Amino acid sequence: MIPAYANFGGKIHGGILLSLMDKVAYAAASKHAGNYCVTVNVDGVNFLQPVEVGELVSLQASVNYVGRTSLLVGIRVTAEDVRSGTIKHTNTSYFTMVAKDEANKPTQVPGLLLETRDETRRFQEAIKRRQLQDEYREQFDNARTILAVEDQMNLLEDERCRIVY
Numbered sequence: 001m002i003p004a005y006a007n008f009g010g011k012i013h014g015g016i017l018l019s020l021m022d023k024v025a026y027a028a029a030s031k032h033a034g035n036y037c038v039t040v041n042v043d044g045v046n047f048l049q050p051v052e053v054g055e056l057v058s059l060q061a062s063v064n065y066v067g068r069t070s071l072l073v074g075i076r077v078t079a080e081d082v083r084s085g086t087i088k089h090t091n092t093s094y095f096t097m098v099a100k101d102e103a104n105k106p107t108q109v110p111g112l113l114l115e116t117r118d119e120t121r122r123f124q125e126a127i128k129r130r131q132l133q134d135e136y137r138e139q140f141d142n143a144r145t146i147l148a149v150e151d152q153m154n155l156l157e158d159e160r161c162r163i164v165y
């Protein structure tokens with residue numbers, strides 16, 4: 001990580017890491033799909049520890065799940081202090097990618113061979129992740145449409161805000 005990637009606090013910008021992750025997700029997805037892919041969704045972006053200038057960042061990716069046209073790529077990011085050899089886990093995120101054909105339409109991807117128990121576990125976890133995301137999206141959309149602002153004033157009671165309109 002070079003100094004040009006640092007923020008005002010001297011740590012590496014989260015955006016630099018996200019950009020690297022997006023590229024790695026693309027590489028893994030497009031290699032499996034045999035087609036161009038686009039990023040549709042990113043889940044689990046939590047930066048657990050800061051990355052310092054001079055650290056060596058590694059990204060490990062695997063295609064954990066495939067749907068019909070989509071692929072879920074899991075990416076584990078670590079940063080190594082090359083002098084001490086200390087390695088820290090900075091985040092693990094999940095990128096949903098969709099394969100596109102020449103007409104820019106979603107196109108079917110090959111199925112996945114599950115060669116180890118870990119690969120089977122990741123595939124199962126991806127199914128659960130997708131189910132929970134669908135449920136969350138539906139519940140949140142319902143909550144937004146059903147309730148009016150005036151009905152939810154109690155949510156603000158212990159919050160650090162003041163209505164001034």
Ligand SMILES: CC(C)(COP(=O)(O)OP(=O)(O)OC[C@H]1O[C@@H](n2cnc3c(N)ncnc32)[C@H](O)[C@@H]1OP(=O)(O)O)[C@@H](O)C(=O)NCCC(=O)NCCS
Nearest residue numbers: 038039040041066067068069070071096097098105106133
């Ligand atoms: C995502 C996109 C391909 C969906 O197109 P669509 O015509 O609605 O296609 P579909 O409804 O058939 O969805 C295609 C797949 O994407 C999945 N998908 C769509 N929206 C999704 C979301 N928000 N999260 C996760 N998966 C999603 C669908 O489940 C489907 O997967 P499957 O075929 O494995 O079952 C389209 O909206 C798109 O191209 N978006 C822009 C992506 C892009 O340009 N990204 C770069 C960053 S700007």
